Amino acid sequence: MRALVCTILTIGMMLAAASARAQTYDPGYPVCLQTYGIDGSYIECSFTSLAQCAASASGRAAQCLTNPYFAQGGRKPAGQRRVY
Numbered sequence: 001m002r003a004l005v006c007t008i009l010t011i012g013m014m015l016a017a018a019s020a021r022a023q024t025y026d027p028g029y030p031v032c033l034q035t036y037g038i039d040g041s042y043i044e045c046s047f048t049s050l051a052q053c054a055a056s057a058s059g060r061a062a063q064c065l066t067n068p069y070f071a072q073g074g075r076k077p078a079g080q081r082r083v084y
Helices: 002-018 050-057
Strands: 031-037 040-047 062-066
Touching (some): 031 050, 050 062
């Protein structure tokens, strides 16, 4: 009986771990850089403007695109403070 319970628990844990995926798009940044290479392509979302992304993509097989998962109201500009 114990072996059966351990087997079912092990199979359940393996199935749960297999379905987990990494998130490609960071919702904290509005612009992403998609880079193409021999090993495949990857997407890096760490840019605050298209100009910043274009400077990083210059001279490489890459393109800038807007982040479809950007959280619009997630961050406030650095100079903005609340007044009570």
